[in-house]
Amino acid sequence: MADSTPGAATRTPASSPAKEMDTDKLRFIEEVTTNADAMQERVLGEILARNAETEYLASKCGLAGATDRATFRAKVPMVEYEDLLPYIRRIANGDRSPILTGPGHPVTEFFTSSGTSGGERKLIPTVEDERHRSLLLGSLAMPVINQYVPGLDKGRGLYFHFVNLETKTPGGLLAQPVLTSLFKSDHFKKLPLSGALTSPVAAILCPNAFQSMYAQMLCGLCHRHDVVRVGATFASGVVRAITFFLDNWEKLAADIDAGTLADRITDPSVREAVAGVLRPDPELARFIRAEGYEGGGAGIIARIWPNTKYLDTIVTGSMAQYVPTLNHYSGGLPIFSTLYASSECAFGVNLSPMCDPSEVSYTIMPFMAYFEFLPVDGEARGDASQLVELAHVEAGREYELVITTYTGLNRYRVGDVLRVTGFHNAAPRFRFVRRKGVLLSVDADKTDQADLQRAVERAAALLRRHGGAIVVDYTSRACTKSFPGHYVIYWELLKAKGAQSGGGAAVDGDVLDRCCLEMEEALNWVYREGRVALCSIGPLEIRVVRSGTFQELADLAVSRGASAGQYKVPRCVTAPRIVELLDSRVVSSHLSPALPDWAPEMLSFSPKEKE
Ligand code: AMP
Numbered sequence: 001m002a003d004s005t006p007g008a009a010t011r012t013p014a015s016s017p018a019k020e021m022d023t024d025k026l027r028f029i030e031e032v033t034t035n036a037d038a039m040q041e042r043v044l045g046e047i048l049a050r051n052a053e054t055e056y057l058a059s060k061c062g063l064a065g066a067t068d069r070a071t072f073r074a075k076v077p078m079v080e081y082e083d084l085l086p087y088i089r090r091i092a093n094g095d096r097s098p099i100l101t102g103p104g105h106p107v108t109e110f111f112t113s114s115g116t117s118g119g120e121r122k123l124i125p126t127v128e129d130e131r132h133r134s135l136l137l138g139s140l141a142m143p144v145i146n147q148y149v150p151g152l153d154k155g156r157g158l159y160f161h162f163v164n165l166e167t168k169t170p171g172g173l174l175a176q177p178v179l180t181s182l183f184k185s186d187h188f189k190k191l192p193l194s195g196a197l198t199s200p201v202a203a204i205l206c207p208n209a210f211q212s213m214y215a216q217m218l219c220g221l222c223h224r225h226d227v228v229r230v231g232a233t234f235a236s237g238v239v240r241a242i243t244f245f246l247d248n249w250e251k252l253a254a255d256i257d258a259g260t261l262a263d264r265i266t267d268p269s270v271r272e273a274v275a276g277v278l279r280p281d282p283e284l285a286r287f288i289r290a291e292g293y294e295g296g297g298a299g300i301i302a303r304i305w306p307n308t309k310y311l312d313t314i315v316t317g318s319m320a321q322y323v324p325t326l327n328h329y330s331g332g333l334p335i336f337s338t339l340y341a342s343s344e345c346a347f348g349v350n351l352s353p354m355c356d357p358s359e360v361s362y363t364i365m366p367f368m369a370y371f372e373f374l375p376v377d378g379e380a381r382g383d384a385s386q387l388v389e390l391a392h393v394e395a396g397r398e399y400e401l402v403i404t405t406y407t408g409l410n411r412y413r414v415g416d417v418l419r420v421t422g423f424h425n426a427a428p429r430f431r432f433v434r435r436k437g438v439l440l441s442v443d444a445d446k447t448d449q450a451d452l453q454r455a456v457e458r459a460a461a462l463l464r465r466h467g468g469a470i471v472v473d474y475t476s477r478a479c480t481k482s483f484p485g486h487y488v489i490y491w492e493l494l495k496a497k498g499a500q501s502g503g504g505a506a507v508d509g510d511v512l513d514r515c516c517l518e519m520e521e522a523l524n525w526v527y528r529e530g531r532v533a534l535c536s537i538g539p540l541e542i543r544v545v546r547s548g549t550f551q552e553l554a555d556l557a558v559s560r561g562a563s564a565g566q567y568k569v570p571r572c573v574t575a576p577r578i579v580e581l582l583d584s585r586v587v588s589s590h591l592s593p594a595l596p597d598w599a600p601e602m603l604s605f606s607p608k609e610k611e
Contacts, residue, residue: 018153022143029140029351033427036366037391044069044370047406050102056087057410069389078374078384078402078411081122088123094171100408101127107408109174109181111343112167114566121561123175124343126407131187133406134346137365141338141349148354149309155228157197157312158220158305160241161204162212162564177563178343179233198223200273208267209555209564213244215270218252218261219277220305221288227305230330231312233565235322236554238313239472242297242329243551245304249292257285296495299331310334315357316432318449318571321456323357324470328496340432344414345369345405351424361421361429366390369406373399376417384411393428395420400436439572442478442485443536445527449571452476455522456489459515459542467511469493473550475573475582479541484530486538489519490582492550507544509590516540516592528598539592549585553578 032039048057048067057063061075077083087099091107101107105127113122146152163183166176174181182188183204203215220227232238245252255261259280261271291300301308311330315323315337326335336353339346340362348362355361364371372387377398380386387402388394401414415437418430433450440447460471472492479488495506520531520540530537550569556578558564573579 025143033425036427039366092169111178113343160232202269202273235319253288301330370404455519512590520596532598545585
């Protein structure tokens with residue numbers, strides 16, 4: 001059933017070329033979602049036709065040129081990245097034979113995913129025309145938003161985007177994060193959107209993270225009245241940018257006062273680009289200093305960029321925990337979480353962008369790849385025979401996403417678990433539930449990202465209510481140094497009012513103790529059994545780290561090759577260097593003062609089963 005949101009495709013007035021383009025895109029969305037199943041059949045046929053002669057599909061799977069669903073289902077196994085690694089390694093080492101993709105569609109580069117395998121980043125192959133499909137999907141977001149927010153074409157977007165230094169595989173193929181690849185491409189420079197950004201391309205492409213951020217912030221400040229939306233790919237990027245402003249406003253104000261960049265920006269192309277924007281503006285400098293002195297940053301986005309209509313950034317999955325901080329900084333501006341994508345493939349668009357961040361669902365676009373879904377609830381066995389096609393998933397159920405792409409991934413498990421929340425025409429809408437995998441375990445307990453997120457959210461709500469502080473960022477680790485082992489949660493805090501940074505001393509210790517217990521109450525039954533009945537888990541500990549610690553973690557990751565634009569705080573840390581860094585920044589630590597509630601599980605046998 002079609003979404004009953006206002007401004008459906010046919011109702012958009014086509015009075016200008018831009019509006020006509022929007023109308024075309026909205027009509028396209030209606031078409032592909034109405035014909036989702038037929039389109040999926042066509043996409044699978046195309047993928048198999050172009051990749052039929054590959055070593056993988058022909059020799060390994062024995063597909064013998066078939067392009068139909070039935071043969072595909074019978075012959076092609078479901079795989080994980082590790083299964084494809086030997087093939088990927090050969091391509092990376094220079095083997096140009098058709099291994100995963102057909103002769104007319106060689107692998108052109110690798111995207112380095114934020115996912116890892118055996119401690120190394122995953123290398124995801126891509127082909128020339130995949131970018132066109134991804135850009136097509138990306139281009140669907142603005143027409144959807146324009147239906148709800150008029151006048152966006154009159155202003156600019158302040159987006160904080162970053163690139164990584166590219167690397168080459170031994171065989172000479174580029175390996176870089178997907179966003180780096182996009183920003184460096186000619187495609188990006190030609191996008192209508194890129195001309196409507198306040199950040200000069202040279203600033204985005206500057207590999208020095210400080211200089212890039214500084215220049216982007218400076219240009220965003222100079223254009224403050226033109227900015228109609230503020231964003232970054234992930235919510236953590238917006239938070240990082242505002243933190244950067246709060247740490248660097250004096251320098252920014254000085255440069256704006258003088259109308260020239262100080263020597264700290266050394267990249268010549270950045271200097272040249274910023275010189276085209278920067279003029280002496282003492283009034284703006286005064287305003288920035290006043291904002292900086294104010295500290296805390298409550299409502300700062302709406303004040304500095306007063307025409308901002310919304311924040312454009314992903315706030316689902318592990319990014320959900322930034323929503324309170326974004327609200328704090330923006331004074332409650334709407335947040336649009338528009339796209340769901342990965343290095344492997346761009347998946348979907350949020351067709352109801354006005355919804356609350358906790359309600360966001362993405363409609364998978366059936367032209368991107370062939371999508372299958374592995375049930376993870378109910379009778380789930382986890383084998384390929386249970387895979388369900390896109391048009392046949394059931395509302396309310398949870399599935400793991402499995403994709404067959406134009407880029408040589410066949411029945412590949414992405415590792416994301418999604419819940420079907422409804423349909424847009426015949427295409428399902430999905431809520432991102434979690435990334436598969438256990439995060440924390442000290443005994444039989446298994447705490448995954450969703451469990452931990454929920455527990456942190458509950459405790460953070462208590463902290464907001466009784467401690468007057470916000471959890472800006474968090475991570476965790478299972479500490480088994482002493483017996484019984486226990487969970488350690490690292491929190492960086494921000495006082496809701498007044499002081500810019502938070503610390504253990506700034507928040508009542510009793511409240512933080514209660515937060516530990518609140519978190520334990522929210523953790524799963526097996527955890528609480530371990531705590532209460534088995535005594536196999538010790539009291540949960542919160543370690544408050546000083547302001548800026550999570551930025552240091554990000555800097556460390558970026559200095560070691562992570563993408564600044566795609567960086568996501570790991571919700572669990574194990575690397576000794578990172579643990580050491582965190583522990584050296586602890587300002588106070590707190591332990592759960594009591595046992596959480598727990599009662600033996602009531603096994604629910606039906607009367608028949610009992611007999
Ligand atoms: P990467 O391969 O580094 O691009 O990371 C891709 C992964 O990031 C996806 O498989 C998801 O786990 C996560 N991700 C991407 N977009 C979203 C989104 N809109 N909501 C939640 N998680 C996302």
